[in-house]
Amino acid sequence: MSEAVDNDLRNLDYEPDPYKVALESLDPAQPALFFHAAEGPYFDRLRAEDPVHLTPDNEEFGRYWSVTRYEDIKYVDMHHEIFSSEGGITISDQDEDFTLPMFIAMDPPKHDEQRKVVAPVAGPRNLATLEPTIREHVCEILDSLPIGETFNWVDRVSIELTTRMLATLFDFPFEERRKLTRWSDVATAAPGTGIVESEDQRRAELLECLEFFTGLWQERASRKEPGNDLISMLAHGQSTRDMLNRPMEYLGNLVLLIVGGNDTTRNSLSAGVLALNQNPDQYDKLRANPDLIPNMVSEIIRWQTPLAHMRRLALQDTELAGKQIKKGEKVVMWYVSGNRDPEVFDDPNAFIIDRPNARKHMSFGFGIHRCMGNRVGEMQLRIAWEEILKRYQKVEVVGEPVRNYSVFVHGYTELPVRLIGK
Amino acid sequence: MPKITFIEHNGAEHQVDAENGLSVMRAAIDNLVPGIDADCGGECSCATCHVYVDPSWMDKVGQPADREESMLDLNPERESTSRLSCQIPVTDELDGLVVRVPEFQM
Numbered sequence: 001m002s003e004a005v006d007n008d009l010r011n012l013d014y015e016p017d018p019y020k021v022a023l024e025s026l027d028p029a030q031p032a033l034f035f036h037a038a039e040g041p042y043f044d045r046l047r048a049e050d051p052v053h054l055t056p057d058n059e060e061f062g063r064y065w066s067v068t069r070y071e072d073i074k075y076v077d078m079h080h081e082i083f084s085s086e087g088g089i090t091i092s093d094q095d096e097d098f099t100l101p102m103f104i105a106m107d108p109p110k111h112d113e114q115r116k117v118v119a120p121v122a123g124p125r126n127l128a129t130l131e132p133t134i135r136e137h138v139c140e141i142l143d144s145l146p147i148g149e150t151f152n153w154v155d156r157v158s159i160e161l162t163t164r165m166l167a168t169l170f171d172f173p174f175e176e177r178r179k180l181t182r183w184s185d186v187a188t189a190a191p192g193t194g195i196v197e198s199e200d201q202r203r204a205e206l207l208e209c210l211e212f213f214t215g216l217w218q219e220r221a222s223r224k225e226p227g228n229d230l231i232s233m234l235a236h237g238q239s240t241r242d243m244l245n246r247p248m249e250y251l252g253n254l255v256l257l258i259v260g261g262n263d264t265t266r267n268s269l270s271a272g273v274l275a276l277n278q279n280p281d282q283y284d285k286l287r288a289n290p291d292l293i294p295n296m297v298s299e300i301i302r303w304q305t306p307l308a309h310m311r312r313l314a315l316q317d318t319e320l321a322g323k324q325i326k327k328g329e330k331v332v333m334w335y336v337s338g339n340r341d342p343e344v345f346d347d348p349n350a351f352i353i354d355r356p357n358a359r360k361h362m363s364f365g366f367g368i369h370r371c372m373g374n375r376v377g378e379m380q381l382r383i384a385w386e387e388i389l390k391r392y393q394k395v396e397v398v399g400e401p402v403r404n405y406s407v408f409v410h411g412y413t414e415l416p417v418r419l420i421g422k
Numbered sequence: 423m424p425k426i427t428f429i430e431h432n433g434a435e436h437q438v439d440a441e442n443g444l445s446v447m448r449a450a451i452d453n454l455v456p457g458i459d460a461d462c463g464g465e466c467s468c469a470t471c472h473v474y475v476d477p478s479w480m481d482k483v484g485q486p487a488d489r490e491e492s493m494l495d496l497n498p499e500r501e502s503t504s505r506l507s508c509q510i511p512v513t514d515e516l517d518g519l520v521v522r523v524p525e526f527q528m
Contacts, residue, residue, distance in 0.1 A: 074467060112495060124498075124526035128525075359461050360461060360463060366467035366468055368492055368493065370468060374528070375527075375528065
C-alpha cells in the first residue's frame with residue numbers, strides 16, 4: 001500500500017466508542033472500523049443489546065441485518081433453505097454487468113455438484129501428499145530470512161508461503177506465482193483503497209486472470225491423463241468440464257479458490273505472530289510446549305477470524321431471535337463476532353493457545369458451505385509454527401501492523417518484524 | 423451400558439462404555455477416542471465426526487437423514503456405510519457396535 005493512500009485511510013473518520021452512537025444507528029459494516037481494529041466494541045454492544053440488528057441504510061451496502069451471536073449465526077449457516085447464498089456471499093452486491101458465479105455463491109444442487117469436483121484437492125488423500133511439499137516451502141522461505149533486520153512478515157512469509165501453496169494446488173507456473181497474489185488482492189479490493197484505482201482497472205485485471213487460466217485449462221484439458229491439480233479437476237470433472245463455455249463462471253470459481261486459498265491462511269499466519277507478541281506469556285507457554293501448536297492454530301483462526309463475515313439472502317419471511325426478517329433482505333453473519341461470544345468462549349478477547357474449545361470457532365462456517373480447504377490451511381499453519389519454533393527465539397513485532405481496509409477480508413498488509421535467533 | 427468399538431485408521435481399537443440416549447460421537451469424545459473432532463459440538467453442521475459403520479451393523483444403525491446426507495455428500499472420502507456419529511443415538515440395540523474412524527476429518 002502506498003504511503004499517501006495509507007495516510008488517507010488513517011485519517012478517515014470513525015467513532016471508536018459504540019456507546020456514543022444511538023443503538024438503532026449502530027452500523028458495524030464500516031471499513032474504517034476494521035482498518036483501526038475498532039470493530040470489537042461494536043459487536044460486544046450488539047451481542048449484548050441487539051444481537052440481530054437492522055441497519056436500514058448503509059451508504060455503501062444498503063439495508064442489511066447483522067447476526068452477531070454464535071448460536072444465531074450457526075442457525076443461519078445451517079438453514080440454507082431459508083438463507084440463500086445464491087448470487088453473492090459478501091455484504092456488497094455484485095455489479096449486474098460483471099457477475100462472477102462461483103459455487104460458494106450457489107445453492108444446492110448446483111453448489112454440491114461443482115464443489116464435489118474440486119473438494120478432493122483438499123481432501124484427506126491429497127493432504128498426506130502435500131505435507132512434505134509444504135514443509136519444504138516453509139523451510140526454504142524461513143531459511144532465506146535475515147536475522148536481526150526489520151522486514152515485512154506479511155510479504156516475505158505469509159504471502160510467499162500461501163502463494164506457493166496455491167501455485168502447487170493449481171500447478172501454476174511457479175516463477176509467475178505472484179500473479180496469484182495480485183489477483184487475490186484485486187478480487188476483494190474496493191477501488192481507491194491502494195490496490196486498484198478504479199472498478200475498470202479491477203475488471204481489466206480479472207479478465208487478464210481469466211485469459212491466463214484459459215490457457216492453462218486448454219493445456220490441461222488436452223492431456224490424456226488428467227493431473228490432480230485444481231484446473232485439471234475442473235477441466236475433466238463431469239459437472240464442470242463445459243465451464244469454459246461460461247467464462248465468467250470459470251473466473252468466479254478461480255477467484256473463489258484463489259481468495260479462499262490465499263487471504264485466509266495468509267492473514268492467520270500474520271495474526272499468530274501479532275497475537276503471540278501481544279501475549280508474551282502465551283509465547284513462553286508455546287516455547288515450553290510445542291505440542292500445543294495444533295490447538296494454537298485453532299485459537300489463532302478463532303482470534304483472527306480471517307474472513308469477518310458471510311452474507312445470505314432470506315428466501316422467505318422468517319423470524320430470528322425475535323426479529324422479523326423479510327424475504328429478499330440481506331443477512332450478514334459476523335463470524336468475527338460469533339468467535340468473541342462469551343456464551344461460548346470464556347474471556348473471549350483473550351488469546352489462549354491451550355483454550356479447551358478453540359476448535360469450536362466459526363471461522364470455517366458451518367453447514368454445506370463450510371470451508372473446503374480448512375485442513376490444508378491448518379496444516380500450513382501447523383508446519384510453519386513447527387519450523388519457526390525450531391529456528392528462532394522470537395519473531396518480534398517492531399512496529400504497528402497495517403490492517404486491510406475491508407469489512408470482509410480481516411487481516412494485515414504490513415507487520416514489521418525482526419527475528420531473534422536461538 | 424452398551425459397548426462401542428472404535429477402530430482408528432492405524433488399526434488401534436478402543437472399546438468404550440456408551441450411555442444410552444447420548445450420541446456415538448459423545449461416547450468417543452467422553453472417552454478420548456482420537457480421530458473424532460466434532461467441531462460443531464454435535465449438530466450435524468461440520469461433518470468432523472465422520473465414521474464408517476461396520477457393514478454388519480448398518481441395518482441397525484440405519485441410513486442418514488436429509489441434513490446429514492447433505493453434509494456427508496460433500497466429503498470425497500464418503501463410503502456407503504459413512505455416517506456422522508453425532509447423528510447416531512446410543513441404544514441397547516447397538517451394544518457391540520463397531521465403527522472405523524477415518525484418517526482425517528474434513
